[in-house]
Amino acid sequence: MPALLLLTPAVPAHLARLPPRRPAILLLALLLALLAAPAARAQQNLFNIPSADLTPQGKVFFQHQSNLYGGGYWEAKNHLVYGLGKGWEAGLNVVNLQMNFRRGNEWLGINRADRRVPLAPLVKLTGQKFFVLSPRLSTSIGTQVGLNPVRFGGQHRDLTHFTYHLWKWTPRHHVKVVAGPYLSDRGTLGAGNRAGLLLGGELPLSKKLLLMGDFISGSNYASVSVLGVNYLVTKRVQLCLGGMLPNPGSRNRAGLVFELNLLGYDPDADEPAAH
Template sequence: MTRSLLARRVFARRTGLAWLLLLLLLSLLLLLLTTPVAQAQQNLFNIPAGDLTPQGKFFYQHQTNVYGPRDLESKNHLVYGLGRGWEAGLNVVNIKMDFRRRGDVFGVNRHDRGRPLKPLVQLTGQKFFALSPTLSTSLGTQVGTNPLRFGGARRRLTHFSYNTWVWSPRHHVKVVAGPYLSDRGTLGAGNRAGLLLGAEYPVSKKVLLMGDFISGRNATSVSVLGLNYLATQRLQLCLGALLPNPGSGNRAGVVFELNLLGYDADPAGDDH
């Protein structure tokens, strides 16, 4: 191994570590700056959970998908409650880190329109409608692009839009279902419409069984089944197994998730 090659590998590893530390510091900063009221979790692993962020409050989620010892993907979601059933936010997703690359840890999609854009920055918006004490629905969209022609990639506008229906007969028991519609910038090759499914069920006072599914044979078509540990009223730690849909070409992996609430989740179950 030449000295220059060794130097590039060391630089790549240090760069990846720096990004991970930066995300951790951002998470801790948000935890310190937020202030209390009452609610629950806004996302399952990969689909919206159908929970409204209270007016003037924040919700932050960091997710890392691990496909191997040196192959990671990072996703970040920040949501702000606007009131009257509205919330808005920012997503920074598809941050791929492949430490097997020589001097190119953060892979970008330059010209292949059959693959999702990466990295991808999106503005998000969602409107909620309460139909009964146990049934609600929401309409949402995530619209964005790959930022500033990063890495020489061609910049394209892309979206992911959805309608979810949530049945929640009691606190932390819910079933989520609804259609989605998107494009190749988000999904890559394959179907552009499909079905979102998810569920949450408590197995103890501090642990929830949680899973979700995105139908189809595109880059998002996976299932995740795992656990959500309610560490505090503001901190949730999740771990799940990522299973690709048959024929999608996606990879199996492990999902780690950190949820930070800018308010106290209500242990008694009075979310609203």
């Protein structure tokens, strides 16, 4: 396919034959342990699901995520969010940046034609509205809408979206469970289901270390579970490391996830309230 340059994330045959895993069990164990958790400073975002934390008005949040797979394959995502006030935030996502360092001159992954996997790369505008229902319960509705900026052979760009409705329950200070449905399309998810469930949570282990994980249901390209830790270097700098496991039947790859979070505010001092 002339519009598909290399890096389609198809799973090698020997990986496709591996027995099904159930990584969501690990995440469930994390969520069940939340009620007994000690307090620690909150983090702004989980690994793969959208943030259920509101960015304060006039403040910014930036996240870089790198996914490392076998065979020299690398994928990156970048998120920039700005707090608009009155429960609103907006931002810019640049995702599906793919490289394979073992491909010689053909190391950059650009997907325009293979409908089994998402468009790559993608640039999306984001927006999210938050509603605080009680000191422990809040909800938000958000969407990420964008297109693939790279064109080949006169082909038009495709518009794609990822829309979600999240609920966040905070049983203790800076301890949270996040859950809700999502709806998307093939440009973002590739082959597989278009709707499903988002689930995530974080559990403070100490004042500097959080155990966290998230899960995206289904059998599409995004259907994985990640379980890892977040080290709070300072109030505004966080380093995260996790293991990523594919959902059974998704044919995704296992890998490592690295994140860098930069907050333009102190989470405790500038904790916002939506209306």
